[in-house]
Amino acid sequence: RVLTGSEWTKRDLVERYGVAAEKVVITPYGVDPLFGPDGPAADGAPYALFVGGLEPRKNPLAALEAVALADAGLRLVVAGPDRGRRAELGRAVARLGLEARVEVRGHVAHEELAALYRGASCLVFPSRYEGFGLPVLEAMASGTPVVATTASSVPEVAGDAAILVDPGDPVALAGGIERAIADRERLRAAGLERSRAYTWSETARRTLEVYRELL
Numbered sequence: 001r002v003l004t005g006s007e008w009t010k011r012d013l014v015e016r017y018g019v020a021a022e023k024v025v026i027t028p029y030g031v032d033p034l035f036g037p038d039g040p041a042a043d044g045a046p047y048a049l050f051v052g053g054l055e056p057r058k059n060p061l062a063a064l065e066a067v068a069l070a071d072a073g074l075r076l077v078v079a080g081p082d083r084g085r086r087a088e089l090g091r092a093v094a095r096l097g098l099e100a101r102v103e104v105r106g107h108v109a110h111e112e113l114a115a116l117y118r119g120a121s122c123l124v125f126p127s128r129y130e131g132f133g134l135p136v137l138e139a140m141a142s143g144t145p146v147v148a149t150t151a152s153s154v155p156e157v158a159g160d161a162a163i164l165v166d167p168g169d170p171v172a173l174a175g176g177i178e179r180a181i182a183d184r185e186r187l188r189a190a191g192l193e194r195s196r197a198y199t200w201s202e203t204a205r206r207t208l209e210v211y212r213e214l215l
Contacts, residue, residue, distance in 0.1 A: 001210050005029045005132040008153035012131075027207050029132055030200030034114050037143035037192065042119030047075035047103075048177055049120035049144070051113070051135040052127065054078075054085040061092050062126035065170035068096040070177045076124070079116055081107045117142035122180040125149070128167050133157045137198055140191030145184050147176040157198075161190035 002024045004010055010026060013019040048067055052058035060078060067076040076098070078089070086104070093102050108116065117123070123139035125148035133154045139146050146162035148154050155164055163180050165172035180187055 001025050001214060003027045003207060003210065006153040006156050008156055009131045025206070025210050027203050027210075028198055029134060029137070030198050030203050031134075031137045031141045031195055032110065032200075034110055035117060035138040035141045036114075037118065037141075037188075039118060040115045042077075042115045044119075045075055046073060046121045046181075047077045047119070048122050048124045048147075049116055049139075050076060050078045050080070050124055050126075051116075051138075052080045052125070053083045054080060054089055055083040056085075057128050059126040059128050059167070060085075060089060062168065062170050062173055063124045064089070064092050064096055064098060064102065066124060066126070066173035066177060067101065068098055069170060069174035071181075074121065074177070074181075075101045075103065077116060077120070078102065078104045079106075079108045079113060113138075114142065117144050120144050121184075122147050122177055124173065124177060125154070126167065126170075126173055127151055127154065130154050136162065137195055141195035143188045143192055145180040145187035146191060147173065147180045149173075159194050161187065161194035163187070 002019055005028055010024045013024055014021045050060055050063040054060055117139050122145040129152045136146050136148055136157050148162050148164055149167040150164045151167040163176040165176045
């Protein structure tokens with residue numbers, strides 16, 4: 001058997017690698033209880049949060065461009081490991097005149113990440129491809145509105161609890177950010193409800209079923 005977290009990845013395995021569909025079992029991922037609406041929250045001026053490595057697939061440059069187009073009072077906090085693109089990100093910040101509005105944290109501990117989620121006006125997640133999209137789930141569980149793309153597995157995880165726009169469209173992403181802030185309470189409630197369906201205990205239960213079947 002092949003275990004994977006989403007229907008999208010299952011289709012990829014079948015279509016691209018020729019894995020027999022009946023051998024692929026969906027075991028959706030869960031969310032760490034650390035990511036919840038209660039607890040310390042980062043403070044300061046309002047900010048959108050980008051979570052992910054600095055790499056083309058995660059598309060951090062689109063997040064920069066969207067924030068540049070959005071409300072001038074909104075900052076962008078970037079949390080994630082450097083994938084050799086920090087200098088490129090810095091050049092984009094300078095080109096867009098965002099030096100005073102962008103904070104690059106690099107890799108952060110889980111406790112700090114949880115506080116960043118809670119304090120954010122929204123998560124901005126412009127990824128071009130995801131096998132699952134765990135930051136979307138973590139943000140929803142934290143009570144944070146999500147603005148993401150329609151790419152790959154993201155709509156499957158987000159359902160109707162997030163604002164989804166076409167990938168590669170910073171103008172649409174900026175509009176999504178403004179809509180998320182305006183509709184914060186509805187998205188917060190929808191995200192919290194959606195995230196409750198994803199638990200690691202359910203992942204473990206489904207995984208154990210596969211082992212029992214095979215053994």
